Structure formats: C-alpha cells, structure tokens
Amino acid sequence: MEPELRQMRYFVAVAERRSFTRAAEDVYVAQQALSQQIKALEDTLGVRLLDRTSRRVDLTPAGAAYLADCKRVLSAAGRAARHARAVAAGEVGKVRIAYTVTAAYETLPALTAHxxxxxxxxxxxxxxxxxxxxxxxxxxxxxxxxxxxxxxxPDGIARQTVRREELRVAVGDRHPYAGAPAVELAGLRGETFQLWPREMAPGYYDAVAGACRAAGFEPVLDETASGSNAWAGIAAGRGVNLVVASLARQLPRGITLVPLAKPVPVLRVDAVWRAEHPHPAVPRVLAGCAELWPGETSGGAVSAPPG
Incomplete structure (x- = not known):
C-alpha cells in the first residue's frame, strides 16, 4: 500500500508548523483525525517521521528526508492537475486547423496570431x-x-459561422471596370464568370451564384475554370469573378479588385468540426473568432444541412 497524496499534504503541514494544532487549522481537519492520518502514514512507510513531545514536534532524520520528497511529489501532482485541466480547456496541446484559400489571407492569419x-x-x-x-x-x-x-x-459535422467577408469583382487590368470606384453587381450581367465547379467549392460557388441571382441574373459560367486557369482567364479578359476582399493582398499580375456597390454581398466563413468527440481546443478557437469578429458569429453548432 502506497501513501496517499492527502497524507503527504497533512505530513508537510505538521512538519512545517511543528504543531498538530496549527497544522489541523491549516488543512481544515480535526486534530484527532490529522494525528490518525500521520500515524497511518508512518505505519504504511514502516518508519517514524516525527518525534512528538507535549511541547513540540520534531522531524526524525527519515522525516526530514521524506519532507523534501513529499514537497517534490505534491508539486509534481499539482503541475499534472493543472496541465490536465489546461488540455481539457484547449489551452495546451496541439490543434490542426485546415483552411480554404478564401480564409488564407485574413481570417487564418488573424486567428492564429490571436x-x-x-x-x-x-x-x-x-x-x-x-x-x-x-x-x-x-x-x-x-x-x-x-x-x-x-x-x-451532413450529420456528424458541426459548423458555426465565425465571420462574413465582403466580396469584390476581380477583373483584368484592361477591363472597362478596372479602376472604377464601385460596380453595380447587376452590371455584370452577360459577363462570363471564371468560377470553380461547385463540387470543388460548394460554399463559395453558392455565395457567388446566389449574389448574382439576388441581383436579378443567372451567371454565365466558364465550365473549364479551375485554380490558376481561372485567374489566367480573368487576366486575359475572358471573364470576371467575385472573390473575398482579402485576396487583394495576393492577386496575380494583371488582375484588379473593384468594390461592389451596396448592398455588398458577403461570403460566410464557417468553422467546421466533428460533432462527436470534438477536439478540446475547438471552444477556444471559436472563442477566439468571437473575440476577433464580435457580432459576426452566428448559427450555433449545427450538425446537419439547413433546409
């Protein structure tokens, strides 16, 4: 049978106070109960830790050695408890965050720095x-x-909106709208949109197509657009696209972003995670998003598609 941490704490209290009465007050137990626990500890170890007289309590050589070890053990136990709580609270450990290009230039850098x-x-x-x-x-x-x-x-995947980012019109440098202070979205009717296929980016596709429909037209799509090919098409004047405003920091050569007239459409950015057994840091990450973009977080933890 090994000594209990509680008994070690009691022993340290008695050893430091050199008094059962004062130690009992410190650890909030009755003096008789404290004395019984110290006796049980000595019986477990098979050594006498304290020399007791009517006037004082002294450490034996074994007690002095055991006191130093008890302090180290109790300190380590305290650190272990604090570490476990910190991991459970998402304050310690490692969290792996995946992101799409729409979050790459503003949302992710701001969140990781925060x-x-x-x-x-x-x-x-x-x-x-x-x-x-x-x-x-x-x-x-x-x-x-x-x-x-x-x-x-689908079911099993939870999500929460963490921010909304305004969309801009991406046009080639020689496009008639390049350099305009703002563009009416309805003015893009008839333009070819260099939009990635929906199966590659469903949320982004729906945001762009939905904005066009809200402006009163169905976007004409270049079905071959994908990745760098889409940017090349815009730069060459073969079409336009709606992109998040933060992409202005990393635009390919030959492309300009033009603001949209109000009401400006936005792209909703979601945090997405496993609904079952989520990582302990998920609440910490969501809290960070709420601190960075107050008032934009919405939707709660939804685990099924809307509608």
Missing part, C-alpha cells in the same frame, strides 16, 4: 485544402477544425 497571444501554449498547425475535402479530412481525423465558406454539411 491564439498565439491568448493561448501561447496551444500549438496551431495549419494546412490548405479544397472545400470539397473538409468532411473527409475531419472524418479521417487529419484535421481538428476547418475554416471554409459556409454551406450545408
């Missing part, structure tokens, strides 16, 4: 993915949370 300040012992690993891969990455446990354009998700 977490580094608010939870410095939480290591954040990031990787860029296609929006179509979000569910698979989460289910395969290859990431703990993803930042992606808002869309519906």
């Amino acid at each position: 977490l580094a300040e608010r939870a410095p012992r939480l290591k954040v690993e990031t990787r860029e993915i296609f929006a179509a891969d979000v569910c698979r990455m989460l289910r395969d446990e290859r990431c703990d949370l993803a930042l992606a354009p808002g869309t519906g998700y």
